[in-house]
Amino acid sequence: MPVAISGSVAIHYEDTGGDGPAILFLHEFAGDHRSWAGQVAALKDRYRCLAVSGRGYPPSDCPDDPAAYAQDLMNADALAVLDAAGVDKAHVVGLSMGAFTALQLAQFHGGRLLSATAAAGGSGSAEGKAARDGFVTEALGLAAMMEKQGAIPAEAMCKGPTRIQLKAKNEAAWRMSVEHLSSHPAQAAAHMLRGVQVGRPSLRDQAETLAAVKPPVLLMVGDEDTSCLHVNVWLKGIMPSARLMVFPASGHALNLEEPDLFNQALSCFLALAGSGKWQPRDPATMPKAGVHTALGLGQDGA
Numbered sequence: 001m002p003v004a005i006s007g008s009v010a011i012h013y014e015d016t017g018g019d020g021p022a023i024l025f026l027h028e029f030a031g032d033h034r035s036w037a038g039q040v041a042a043l044k045d046r047y048r049c050l051a052v053s054g055r056g057y058p059p060s061d062c063p064d065d066p067a068a069y070a071q072d073l074m075n076a077d078a079l080a081v082l083d084a085a086g087v088d089k090a091h092v093v094g095l096s097m098g099a100f101t102a103l104q105l106a107q108f109h110g111g112r113l114l115s116a117t118a119a120a121g122g123s124g125s126a127e128g129k130a131a132r133d134g135f136v137t138e139a140l141g142l143a144a145m146m147e148k149q150g151a152i153p154a155e156a157m158c159k160g161p162t163r164i165q166l167k168a169k170n171e172a173a174w175r176m177s178v179e180h181l182s183s184h185p186a187q188a189a190a191h192m193l194r195g196v197q198v199g200r201p202s203l204r205d206q207a208e209t210l211a212a213v214k215p216p217v218l219l220m221v222g223d224e225d226t227s228c229l230h231v232n233v234w235l236k237g238i239m240p241s242a243r244l245m246v247f248p249a250s251g252h253a254l255n256l257e258e259p260d261l262f263n264q265a266l267s268c269f270l271a272l273a274g275s276g277k278w279q280p281r282d283p284a285t286m287p288k289a290g291v292h293t294a295l296g297l298g299q300d301g302a
Contacts (some may be wrong), residue, residue: 001033001059004084006077009068013052013081017044021114021274022090024078025051026098028120028253029192030157030181032057039255042263047270050090052081054098056188063244064187069195074101077111082112091270093117095255100200106217106241107209115273116163116213117266119220120252122231125203131227132202139197143190151191154182162225165251173256210239216273217242220265222250222257240281243269246299 001012014033023043026038033051040049051058055077056069063069078101091114094102099121106116111250124135146152157163158178167174203210219242222233229246236244245265249260255262272278 001053002084004077004080006055006073006080009063009073009077010067011026011052011055011077011081013050013085014040015048015050015085016040017046017048018271021051021083021270022048022081022082022087023270024087024090024092025049026078026092026101027052027054027057028093028096028098030154030163030177030253031095032180032184034180035177036093036255039093039258039266043267043270046247046257047091048085048087050081050085050087052078056192057184062185062188063191066191066195068154069102069188069191069199071100071196071200074196075104078105079109079112081162081236085209086263088112089114090275091115091117093266094119094121096120096123096252097196097225100203103203103213103217106213106215107206110213110215113215114220115218115270115278117218117220117269119193119254119262120222120225120228121219122221122228124197124200126227127204127230127234136198138208139193139283143193146186146193147191149185150184152182152184152255154178157181162222162228165224165249166253166257167286169257177253177256178251203235207238210235213241215241216269216278218265218269219244220247220254220262221245222252222288224250224253224256228252237286240283240286242281 002015004011028033033053036051056062092102099118102116102118155178219232221229223246250257
């Protein structure tokens, strides 16, 4: 695997495909570069596929310093891979944690993006202080458990309410996801939970910059991924650049649960975004532009 150096951290990535436009694949907390094998196989004939293993995920470096894990460093790592691969602009495709980074790049480094696909993004961004506090408490508790046990409780995590769908649909893929998660170093995973998952801002706090995103954005979410579902509906409402696809009877690991549907939707979106035919949402369809606006009336009908 080729290597990008981000600060002093080596970031490994797989480089597959030909001379087509580049796709940068960013994995979720429970995944790594292997999570994208089905998408790389489907797209490598038309695109150059760069599948990253983030910091804390072997064979990339797993620093011991907790300060080496933060969202701004994740953003820098993604850009370092593009630089190392000699890619000026890429389509960025992220799942969950990777989706958050894709949206960060779209907000603050949009000039490097052809498009952004954010699948199952929004963990920790549910509306309200109680929901945010609950997310933080759970993440910190899981980090402490991992450190105490010296291992990731992979099977229990993959039986959670937004991951058990994969087990029902594809037992072999679910078992592989358990094996991949259990192979990750527990200390690095704990650092990732505290430094990135807890340390990053809520998407709710970035409404202004999200609304100003220019590159085409595809939001994907499962209808049984409850907290992320509501966040993605909110994102669709504030982002003129975004289109939203909801996967029926689906949880969090969308690309593994429904690979054919995921690949078809992604392929169509990438073609549209790359063709110059993509257009942002018509302002007349935004929530503030209701029938009263269309008729030239005030909200009170006067």
